[in-house]
Amino acid sequence: MSENKIPFVDLGAQYATIRDEVHRAMDGVIADTAFILGREVEAFEREFAAYTGFRHVVGVGNGTDAIELALRAHGLKAGDRVMVPAHTFMATAEATTRAGGAVALSDVCERSFCMSGATFERAVTSDTRFVLPVPIYGNPAGLDEVVDAARRRGIVPIVDAAQAHGATVGGKKLGQIADTATFSFYPGKNLGAYGDAGAVATNDDEVARLLRMWRNHGRASKFDHEFEATNSRMDGLQGAVLRVKLRHLEEWTEGRRTVAATYRELLADHPAVRLPEERDGARHVYHLFVVRVEDRDGLRRTLGEAGIATGIHYPLPLHRLTAYRRLGHGKGSFPVSEAICEDILSLPMYAELTRDQITAVCGHLTESSRPVR
Numbered sequence: 231m232s233e234n235k236i237p238f239v240d241l242g243a244q245y246a247t248i249r250d251e252v253h254r255a256m257d258g259v260i261a262d263t264a265f266i267l268g269r270e271v272e273a274f275e276r277e278f279a280a281y282t283g284f285r286h287v288v289g290v291g292n293g294t295d296a297i298e299l300a301l302r303a304h305g306l307k308a309g310d311r312v313m314v315p316a317h318t319f320m321a322t323a324e325a326t327t328r329a330g331g332a333v334a335l336s337d338v339c340e341r342s343f344c345m346s347g348a349t350f351e352r353a354v355t356s357d358t359r360f361v362l363p364v365p366i367y368g369n370p371a372g373l374d375e376v377v378d379a380a381r382r383r384g385i386v387p388i389v390d391a392a393q394a395h396g397a398t399v400g401g402k403k404l405g406q407i408a409d410t411a412t413f414s415f416y417p418g419k420n421l422g423a424y425g426d427a428g429a430v431a432t433n434d435d436e437v438a439r440l441l442r443m444w445r446n447h448g449r450a451s452k453f454d455h456e457f458e459a460t461n462s463r464m465d466g467l468q469g470a471v472l473r474v475k476l477r478h479l480e481e482w483t484e485g486r487r488t489v490a491a492t493y494r495e496l497l498a499d500h501p502a503v504r505l506p507e508e509r510d511g512a513r514h515v516y517h518l519f520v521v522r523v524e525d526r527d528g529l530r531r532t533l534g535e536a537g538i539a540t541g542i543h544y545p546l547p548l549h550r551l552t553a554y555r556r557l558g559h560g561k562g563s564f565p566v567s568e569a570i571c572e573d574i575l576s577l578p579m580y581a582e583l584t585r586d587q588i589t590a591v592c593g594h595l596t597e598s599s600r601p602v603r
Protein backbone atom coordinates (compact mmCIF):
# COMPACT_ATOMS: atom_id res chain seq x y z
CA MET A 231 0.00 0.00 0.00
CA SER A 232 1.45 3.39 -0.94
CA GLU A 233 2.13 5.79 1.89
CA ASN A 234 -0.65 8.22 1.18
CA LYS A 235 -3.39 5.67 0.63
CA ILE A 236 -6.18 5.87 3.19
CA PRO A 237 -8.20 2.68 3.68
CA PHE A 238 -11.83 2.73 4.76
CA VAL A 239 -11.09 0.67 7.89
CA ASP A 240 -7.70 -0.53 9.11
CA LEU A 241 -8.01 -3.60 11.33
CA GLY A 242 -4.26 -4.18 10.97
CA ALA A 243 -3.44 -0.89 12.70
CA GLN A 244 -5.63 -1.92 15.64
CA TYR A 245 -4.16 -5.44 15.79
CA ALA A 246 -0.65 -3.98 16.02
CA THR A 247 -1.61 -2.33 19.34
CA ILE A 248 -3.04 -5.51 20.99
CA ARG A 249 -1.01 -8.29 19.37
CA ASP A 250 0.50 -9.78 22.54
CA GLU A 251 -2.73 -9.67 24.53
CA VAL A 252 -4.66 -11.35 21.71
CA HIS A 253 -2.12 -14.12 21.26
CA ARG A 254 -1.96 -14.88 24.99
CA ALA A 255 -5.76 -15.07 25.15
CA MET A 256 -6.01 -17.32 22.08
CA ASP A 257 -3.24 -19.61 23.36
CA GLY A 258 -5.22 -20.05 26.58
CA VAL A 259 -8.32 -21.21 24.70
CA ILE A 260 -6.33 -23.66 22.60
CA ALA A 261 -4.52 -25.05 25.64
CA ASP A 262 -7.90 -25.59 27.36
CA THR A 263 -9.43 -26.92 24.09
CA ALA A 264 -12.48 -24.80 24.96
CA PHE A 265 -13.48 -24.23 21.36
CA ILE A 266 -17.27 -23.84 21.65
CA LEU A 267 -18.80 -21.63 24.39
CA GLY A 268 -16.76 -22.30 27.57
CA ARG A 269 -15.11 -20.09 30.13
CA GLU A 270 -13.95 -17.24 27.90
CA VAL A 271 -17.39 -16.88 26.33
CA GLU A 272 -19.04 -16.91 29.77
CA ALA A 273 -16.63 -14.28 31.06
CA PHE A 274 -17.21 -12.16 27.95
CA GLU A 275 -20.98 -12.45 28.41
CA ARG A 276 -20.68 -11.13 31.99
CA GLU A 277 -18.32 -8.32 31.04
CA PHE A 278 -20.36 -7.22 28.01
CA ALA A 279 -23.54 -7.26 30.14
CA ALA A 280 -21.86 -4.87 32.59
CA TYR A 281 -20.65 -2.68 29.71
CA THR A 282 -24.08 -2.40 28.06
CA GLY A 283 -26.14 -2.30 31.27
CA PHE A 284 -28.14 -5.50 30.67
CA ARG A 285 -28.72 -8.32 33.18
CA HIS A 286 -27.80 -11.06 30.71
CA VAL A 287 -25.80 -11.48 27.53
CA VAL A 288 -26.04 -14.66 25.43
CA GLY A 289 -23.25 -15.14 22.87
CA VAL A 290 -24.35 -16.48 19.48
CA GLY A 291 -22.87 -17.16 16.06
CA ASN A 292 -23.43 -13.75 14.40
CA GLY A 293 -25.55 -10.60 14.54
CA THR A 294 -28.17 -11.91 12.12
CA ASP A 295 -28.84 -14.98 14.28
CA ALA A 296 -28.96 -12.68 17.32
CA ILE A 297 -31.96 -10.84 15.83
CA GLU A 298 -33.72 -14.05 14.75
CA LEU A 299 -33.23 -15.77 18.10
CA ALA A 300 -34.21 -12.65 20.09
CA LEU A 301 -37.53 -12.53 18.20
CA ARG A 302 -38.08 -16.26 18.77
CA ALA A 303 -37.22 -16.12 22.48
CA HIS A 304 -39.71 -13.25 22.82
CA GLY A 305 -42.40 -15.60 21.51
CA LEU A 306 -42.85 -14.38 17.94
CA LYS A 307 -45.58 -16.38 16.21
CA ALA A 308 -45.60 -17.12 12.50
CA GLY A 309 -46.89 -14.08 10.60
CA ASP A 310 -46.45 -11.59 13.46
CA ARG A 311 -45.91 -8.09 12.08
CA VAL A 312 -42.42 -6.69 12.82
CA MET A 313 -41.62 -3.03 12.05
CA VAL A 314 -38.19 -2.55 10.45
CA PRO A 315 -36.69 0.72 9.15
CA ALA A 316 -36.34 0.94 5.36
CA HIS A 317 -32.86 2.39 5.89
CA THR A 318 -30.76 -0.39 7.46
CA PHE A 319 -28.57 -3.33 6.51
CA MET A 320 -30.79 -6.05 5.01
CA ALA A 321 -30.02 -8.48 7.88
CA THR A 322 -32.53 -6.67 10.12
CA ALA A 323 -35.34 -7.70 7.76
CA GLU A 324 -33.82 -11.02 6.73
CA ALA A 325 -33.61 -12.23 10.35
CA THR A 326 -37.25 -11.21 10.85
CA THR A 327 -38.37 -13.40 7.95
CA ARG A 328 -36.21 -16.30 9.16
CA ALA A 329 -37.88 -16.06 12.57
CA GLY A 330 -41.26 -16.37 10.83
CA GLY A 331 -42.26 -12.72 11.16
CA ALA A 332 -43.81 -10.45 8.53
CA VAL A 333 -41.53 -7.50 7.66
CA ALA A 334 -43.39 -4.16 7.79
CA LEU A 335 -41.22 -1.24 6.73
CA SER A 336 -41.10 2.25 8.22
CA ASP A 337 -39.44 5.39 6.89
CA VAL A 338 -36.74 7.12 8.96
CA CYS A 339 -36.19 10.61 10.36
CA GLU A 340 -34.31 13.04 8.13
CA ARG A 341 -32.06 14.27 10.94
CA SER A 342 -31.00 10.98 12.59
CA PHE A 343 -31.50 8.58 9.63
CA CYS A 344 -33.15 6.33 12.27
CA MET A 345 -36.75 5.61 13.24
CA SER A 346 -38.17 8.35 15.46
CA GLY A 347 -41.30 8.53 17.60
CA ALA A 348 -43.00 10.24 14.64
CA THR A 349 -41.96 7.72 11.96
CA PHE A 350 -42.97 4.91 14.33
CA GLU A 351 -46.44 6.42 14.81
CA ARG A 352 -46.87 6.80 11.05
CA ALA A 353 -46.02 3.15 10.34
CA VAL A 354 -47.62 1.39 13.31
CA THR A 355 -50.80 -0.67 12.84
CA SER A 356 -53.11 -2.50 15.24
CA ASP A 357 -51.35 -5.79 14.45
CA THR A 358 -47.74 -4.64 14.86
CA ARG A 359 -46.18 -6.98 17.48
CA PHE A 360 -42.49 -6.05 17.41
CA VAL A 361 -40.33 -3.12 16.37
CA LEU A 362 -36.62 -3.30 15.56
CA PRO A 363 -35.16 0.20 15.88
CA VAL A 364 -31.61 0.46 14.45
CA PRO A 365 -29.25 3.16 15.78
CA ILE A 366 -27.69 3.35 12.34
CA TYR A 367 -24.01 4.35 12.04
CA GLY A 368 -23.89 4.39 15.87
CA ASN A 369 -26.36 7.27 16.36
CA PRO A 370 -28.83 6.49 19.19
CA ALA A 371 -30.79 9.78 18.85
CA GLY A 372 -34.53 9.19 19.25
CA LEU A 373 -34.14 5.55 20.32
CA ASP A 374 -35.74 6.19 23.72
CA GLU A 375 -38.78 7.77 22.00
CA VAL A 376 -39.34 4.70 19.83
CA VAL A 377 -38.96 2.31 22.77
CA ASP A 378 -41.43 4.33 24.88
CA ALA A 379 -43.95 4.65 22.04
CA ALA A 380 -43.78 0.89 21.40
CA ARG A 381 -44.24 -0.01 25.09
CA ARG A 382 -47.29 2.25 25.39
CA ARG A 383 -48.95 0.13 22.69
CA GLY A 384 -47.82 -3.23 24.04
CA ILE A 385 -45.38 -3.69 21.14
CA VAL A 386 -42.05 -5.35 21.98
CA PRO A 387 -39.02 -3.24 21.02
CA ILE A 388 -35.79 -5.13 20.24
CA VAL A 389 -32.89 -2.83 19.39
CA ASP A 390 -30.66 -3.94 16.51
CA ALA A 391 -27.51 -2.44 18.05
CA ALA A 392 -25.10 -4.04 15.55
CA GLN A 393 -23.57 -0.59 14.93
CA ALA A 394 -24.05 0.93 18.38
CA HIS A 395 -21.80 -0.74 20.99
CA GLY A 396 -21.41 1.80 23.80
CA ALA A 397 -24.05 4.28 22.59
CA THR A 398 -26.03 6.02 25.36
CA VAL A 399 -29.02 8.38 25.51
CA GLY A 400 -29.28 10.93 28.32
CA GLY A 401 -26.44 9.10 30.07
CA LYS A 402 -28.41 5.83 30.00
CA LYS A 403 -26.85 2.66 28.61
CA LEU A 404 -28.88 0.59 26.15
CA GLY A 405 -29.79 -1.81 28.97
CA GLN A 406 -31.48 1.03 30.82
CA ILE A 407 -33.43 2.09 27.73
CA ALA A 408 -34.65 -1.21 26.24
CA ASP A 409 -35.25 -4.71 27.60
CA THR A 410 -33.50 -6.49 24.74
CA ALA A 411 -30.87 -5.55 22.17
CA THR A 412 -28.84 -7.54 19.65
CA PHE A 413 -25.20 -7.05 18.69
CA SER A 414 -22.92 -8.12 15.85
CA PHE A 415 -19.20 -8.64 16.38
CA TYR A 416 -18.44 -8.89 12.66
CA PRO A 417 -14.73 -7.89 12.39
CA GLY A 418 -15.43 -4.39 11.05
CA LYS A 419 -17.96 -3.45 13.76
CA ASN A 420 -16.93 -1.15 16.64
CA LEU A 421 -16.30 -4.27 18.73
CA GLY A 422 -15.21 -6.90 16.23
CA ALA A 423 -14.19 -10.53 16.64
CA TYR A 424 -11.66 -12.36 14.46
CA GLY A 425 -14.47 -14.18 12.66
CA ASP A 426 -18.26 -14.18 12.95
CA ALA A 427 -19.88 -13.63 16.36
CA GLY A 428 -22.93 -11.93 17.85
CA ALA A 429 -24.94 -11.63 21.06
CA VAL A 430 -28.37 -10.94 22.48
CA ALA A 431 -28.48 -8.76 25.60
CA THR A 432 -31.63 -8.81 27.75
CA ASN A 433 -33.00 -7.85 31.14
CA ASP A 434 -35.59 -10.65 30.99
CA ASP A 435 -34.52 -13.82 32.89
CA GLU A 436 -36.91 -16.07 30.95
CA VAL A 437 -35.84 -14.69 27.56
CA ALA A 438 -32.19 -15.30 28.54
CA ARG A 439 -33.00 -18.89 29.58
CA LEU A 440 -34.78 -19.55 26.27
CA LEU A 441 -31.93 -17.98 24.28
CA ARG A 442 -29.42 -20.34 25.89
CA MET A 443 -31.56 -23.20 24.58
CA TRP A 444 -32.25 -21.60 21.19
CA ARG A 445 -28.55 -21.30 20.40
CA ASN A 446 -27.85 -24.91 21.40
CA HIS A 447 -30.37 -27.32 19.84
CA GLY A 448 -33.05 -26.60 22.42
CA ARG A 449 -30.93 -28.34 25.01
CA ALA A 450 -32.44 -28.21 28.50
CA SER A 451 -29.96 -30.50 30.30
CA LYS A 452 -27.17 -32.87 29.43
CA PHE A 453 -29.66 -35.46 28.20
CA ASP A 454 -32.83 -33.68 27.16
CA HIS A 455 -33.73 -31.29 24.36
CA GLU A 456 -36.93 -29.37 25.01
CA PHE A 457 -37.60 -28.24 21.42
CA GLU A 458 -36.02 -28.13 17.96
CA ALA A 459 -33.93 -24.99 17.74
CA THR A 460 -30.63 -24.41 15.95
CA ASN A 461 -26.88 -24.28 16.39
CA SER A 462 -25.64 -20.72 16.89
CA ARG A 463 -22.99 -20.82 19.61
CA MET A 464 -20.21 -18.29 20.03
CA ASP A 465 -16.85 -20.00 19.79
CA GLY A 466 -14.21 -19.83 22.49
CA LEU A 467 -11.54 -18.08 20.41
CA GLN A 468 -14.00 -15.29 19.56
CA GLY A 469 -14.96 -14.96 23.22
CA ALA A 470 -11.28 -14.59 24.16
CA VAL A 471 -10.57 -12.01 21.43
CA LEU A 472 -13.70 -10.04 22.35
CA ARG A 473 -12.71 -9.96 26.04
CA VAL A 474 -9.34 -8.47 25.12
CA LYS A 475 -10.90 -5.94 22.77
CA LEU A 476 -13.69 -4.95 25.17
CA ARG A 477 -11.02 -3.66 27.55
CA HIS A 478 -9.99 -1.15 24.84
CA LEU A 479 -13.43 -0.31 23.48
CA GLU A 480 -13.99 2.94 25.40
CA GLU A 481 -10.59 4.26 24.33
CA TRP A 482 -11.32 3.30 20.69
CA THR A 483 -14.80 4.85 20.86
CA GLU A 484 -13.30 8.08 22.17
CA GLY A 485 -10.80 7.83 19.28
CA ARG A 486 -13.70 7.55 16.80
CA ARG A 487 -15.42 10.52 18.42
CA THR A 488 -12.23 12.56 18.13
CA VAL A 489 -11.94 11.64 14.43
CA ALA A 490 -15.57 12.75 13.98
CA ALA A 491 -14.89 16.05 15.76
CA THR A 492 -11.89 16.65 13.47
CA TYR A 493 -14.00 15.96 10.37
CA ARG A 494 -16.59 18.44 11.69
CA GLU A 495 -13.97 21.08 12.35
CA LEU A 496 -12.37 20.74 8.91
CA LEU A 497 -15.66 20.51 6.99
CA ALA A 498 -17.59 23.13 8.97
CA ASP A 499 -17.33 25.90 6.38
CA HIS A 500 -18.14 23.81 3.33
CA PRO A 501 -21.81 24.12 2.41
CA ALA A 502 -21.39 21.35 -0.20
CA VAL A 503 -20.92 18.77 2.55
CA ARG A 504 -23.78 18.05 4.96
CA LEU A 505 -22.48 16.67 8.26
CA PRO A 506 -24.17 13.94 10.32
CA GLU A 507 -26.38 14.94 13.22
CA GLU A 508 -24.99 14.77 16.74
CA ARG A 509 -27.90 15.36 19.07
CA ASP A 510 -27.44 16.67 22.62
CA GLY A 511 -27.46 13.83 25.11
CA ALA A 512 -27.16 11.07 22.48
CA ARG A 513 -23.69 9.55 22.49
CA HIS A 514 -22.97 8.78 18.84
CA VAL A 515 -20.29 6.03 18.65
CA TYR A 516 -19.48 6.60 14.95
CA HIS A 517 -19.43 3.13 13.54
CA LEU A 518 -19.53 5.18 10.33
CA PHE A 519 -19.07 8.87 9.54
CA VAL A 520 -21.61 9.55 6.81
CA VAL A 521 -21.92 12.87 4.97
CA ARG A 522 -24.37 13.93 2.27
CA VAL A 523 -22.95 15.42 -0.93
CA GLU A 524 -23.97 16.40 -4.45
CA ASP A 525 -22.71 14.16 -7.25
CA ARG A 526 -21.87 11.43 -4.74
CA ASP A 527 -20.76 8.87 -7.32
CA GLY A 528 -18.45 11.31 -9.13
CA LEU A 529 -16.95 12.44 -5.85
CA ARG A 530 -16.44 8.86 -4.75
CA ARG A 531 -14.55 8.14 -7.96
CA THR A 532 -12.33 11.23 -7.53
CA LEU A 533 -11.52 10.28 -3.94
CA GLY A 534 -10.78 6.72 -5.04
CA GLU A 535 -8.31 8.00 -7.64
CA ALA A 536 -6.56 9.93 -4.84
CA GLY A 537 -6.21 6.65 -2.86
CA ILE A 538 -9.01 7.44 -0.40
CA ALA A 539 -11.45 4.58 0.13
CA THR A 540 -15.09 5.41 0.86
CA GLY A 541 -18.30 3.40 1.18
CA ILE A 542 -22.07 3.71 0.69
CA HIS A 543 -24.23 2.44 3.55
CA TYR A 544 -26.52 1.64 1.88
CA PRO A 545 -26.97 2.22 -1.86
CA LEU A 546 -30.63 1.06 -1.82
CA PRO A 547 -33.38 1.20 0.81
CA LEU A 548 -34.78 -2.23 1.68
CA HIS A 549 -37.93 -1.93 -0.45
CA ARG A 550 -35.77 -1.27 -3.53
CA LEU A 551 -33.77 -4.50 -3.08
CA THR A 552 -34.70 -7.42 -5.33
CA ALA A 553 -35.25 -9.56 -2.22
CA TYR A 554 -38.03 -7.23 -0.97
CA ARG A 555 -39.88 -6.48 -4.21
CA ARG A 556 -42.46 -8.92 -2.89
CA LEU A 557 -43.44 -6.33 -0.24
CA GLY A 558 -44.90 -4.30 -3.11
CA HIS A 559 -43.62 -0.83 -2.17
CA GLY A 560 -42.98 1.30 -5.24
CA LYS A 561 -40.68 4.26 -5.66
CA GLY A 562 -41.73 7.10 -3.36
CA SER A 563 -43.06 4.82 -0.60
CA PHE A 564 -40.41 5.89 1.93
CA PRO A 565 -39.17 9.27 0.66
CA VAL A 566 -36.57 10.00 3.35
CA SER A 567 -34.92 6.59 3.05
CA GLU A 568 -34.88 6.95 -0.73
CA ALA A 569 -33.41 10.47 -0.65
CA ILE A 570 -30.66 9.47 1.78
CA CYS A 571 -29.51 6.57 -0.39
CA GLU A 572 -28.91 8.93 -3.32
CA ASP A 573 -26.34 11.20 -1.69
CA ILE A 574 -24.77 9.52 1.35
CA LEU A 575 -21.04 8.86 1.45
CA SER A 576 -19.21 7.03 4.25
CA LEU A 577 -15.75 8.49 4.93
CA PRO A 578 -12.83 6.51 6.41
CA MET A 579 -13.51 5.95 10.13
CA TYR A 580 -11.38 4.15 12.74
CA ALA A 581 -9.68 5.21 15.95
CA GLU A 582 -6.16 5.11 14.48
CA LEU A 583 -6.82 7.71 11.71
CA THR A 584 -4.36 10.57 12.13
CA ARG A 585 -5.13 14.26 11.85
CA ASP A 586 -2.98 14.39 8.70
CA GLN A 587 -5.01 11.63 7.10
CA ILE A 588 -8.29 13.32 8.01
CA THR A 589 -6.94 16.61 6.62
CA ALA A 590 -6.08 14.84 3.35
CA VAL A 591 -9.59 13.33 3.08
CA CYS A 592 -11.23 16.71 3.76
CA GLY A 593 -8.90 18.49 1.33
CA HIS A 594 -9.84 16.20 -1.56
CA LEU A 595 -13.49 16.26 -0.55
CA THR A 596 -13.85 20.05 -0.49
CA GLU A 597 -11.75 20.58 -3.63
CA SER A 598 -13.85 18.20 -5.67
CA SER A 599 -17.33 18.75 -4.32
CA ARG A 600 -19.66 21.14 -6.06
CA PRO A 601 -21.53 23.60 -3.84
CA VAL A 602 -25.21 22.88 -3.36
CA ARG A 603 -27.16 24.99 -5.86
Ligand SMILES: *Cc1c(COP(=O)(O)O)cnc(C)c1O
Binds near residue numbers: 292318321364393
Ligand atom coordinates in the same frame (compact mmCIF):
# COMPACT_ATOMS: atom_id res chain seq x y z
C1 LIG B 1 -23.75 -6.01 10.68
C2 LIG B 1 -25.20 -5.83 10.89
C3 LIG B 1 -26.07 -6.91 11.10
C4 LIG B 1 -25.66 -8.36 10.91
O1 LIG B 1 -24.61 -8.79 11.68
P1 LIG B 1 -23.76 -10.08 11.20
O2 LIG B 1 -22.89 -10.34 12.40
O3 LIG B 1 -22.99 -9.68 10.00
O4 LIG B 1 -24.71 -11.19 10.95
C5 LIG B 1 -27.40 -6.65 11.40
N1 LIG B 1 -27.86 -5.39 11.46
C6 LIG B 1 -27.07 -4.32 11.24
C7 LIG B 1 -27.66 -2.95 11.34
C8 LIG B 1 -25.72 -4.50 10.93
O5 LIG B 1 -24.95 -3.43 10.71
